[in-house]
Amino acid sequence: MKMRTILLATTLLATSLTSTAFATEGDGLPGFGATQTALSGSDVADTTDAMSLALNPAGLVDAGRQLDFGLSLFSPQRGYSTNGGTFFVAPGGATSRNTLFPIPNIAYSQPIDASSSWGVAVYGVGGGNTLYNAVPGGPACPGPGMGVFCAGEAGTNLNKVFMSLGYARRFGNVSFGISPIFAIQQFSAYGLGAFRGLSLSPNNVTNNGFDYNYGGGVRVGAEWHATQTLRFGLAATTPMWMSKFSKYSGLLPGQGSFDIPGDITVGLAYDVLPTLTLMADYKHVFYSGVPAIHNSTHIPLPFGSTGGPGFGWSDVDVFAVGAEWRPTQALKVRVGYEHNTNPVKSTDITLNILAPGITTDQFSGGVSYAINQNSTLQLAGYYDPRATLTGIEVTPGGANPAGLITAHLSEFQVTLGYAYHFDGPTAPVRKQNF
Secondary structure, eight states: OHHHHHHHHHHHHHHHHOOOOSOTTSSBOSOSHHHHHHTTTOOTTOOOSGGGGGTOGGGGGGTOSEEEEEEEEEEEEEEEEEEEOOSSSOSSEEEOSOOOEEEEEEEEEEEEETTEEEEEEEEEEEEEEEEEOOOOOOTTSSSTTOOTTSSSSEEEEEEEEEEEEEEEEEETTEEEEEEEEEEEEEEEEESOGGGGGGBSSGGGSSOOOOEEEEEEEEEEEEEEEOSSSEEEEEEEEOOBEEOBOGGGTTTSHHHHBOOBOOEEEEEEEEEEETTEEEEEEEEEEOGGGOHHHHSOTTOSSOBTSTTOOOOOBOOEEEEEEEEEEOSSSSEEEEEEEEEEOOOBOGGGTTGGGSOOOOOOEEEEEEEEEESSSSEEEEEEEEEEEEEEEEEEEEETTEEEEEEEEEEEEEEEEEEEEEEEETTOOOOOGGGSOO
16 A cells, blocks of 8 residues: 555656656657666666666566665756748747756566566656747747747647556576556647647647646566676567647647657676676667657648648667676666767758757766665766757748758756665676576
């Protein structure tokens, strides 16, 4: 009963608080919880805590009976500038408000027997947030102070929360895991009144407050201990098939359709020394499977129609490396680096002022310290250097080659974590003899 109460409270907290800028990997987070954050999510072959559910559920068999809490404070700096004569977009540029967002997570794991475990987790997944003041508008706007898109304050807000229930089992030196996922998204859009005339449903384009959609999918994973020191990991998530945002059926393709893309990750972990593990991952995110994200902004169909305009994002390829050093029994030090391709095309820059998911590099690190045999404190953080993307302005009437728009985004995050090991520290299988 206490565990269900904690999970319900965390779900409500995550749904109400999780609101991020478009982050590394587009609109997703590289890792969940302090351990994955410190490694930039490079540990698909080395998951050994309850938050394994969010990356590779096969790792549950090495987590023991454990409760993980985490709270991330995420800070983005995003905006745009112009060069030349923009006609529709507010000239000069603007910086988005709101620069600090909390992202909570909680996970619990428990062995069933010597070879199997189950777990449950609730965690913020990512999303996007921009909010621009009603700055002086472009020449096409009917009056002064009309904002980025001629309709006052402008921005979008997308929040995503996952709730996972997982099961894992070990067969010799191979572990398998499966985790059905229930997903909730929260979305709103403001200041897009100029697009109403281009919409299938003009009253469902903008300024309709928050709307919610619900759905789910499945994450599966495997981990192979090829030798005592070398491990390979594989994890994949189906798309999250979601209900529609009815309040924004005139903005999003398919009358408000907005699914969550699937992904696949492969990686390896190698114990160079008994106290040092190196990791490397490759991940592919299938944005092309979600029309609201993938469809070009230039599609000559009304907003909201089937096959209509989206944000024009491409699939993303992610390469991540990490290292964990264990100088003492109580202390672990972690570092990571991630590089991903930029999903946003320069030809779609105008609408992506609202969704500048353009960062491509991340540097991360963290420590964990066991204060006793049951309790571990964790600290992690990452930094994404400023990235920019330039393209020509596209107005409702067509392209304006004289107007150049440059979007920019940089961000950092700090994560505080606490893990409670009910049965004391457990040795992961990599430290045991087969």
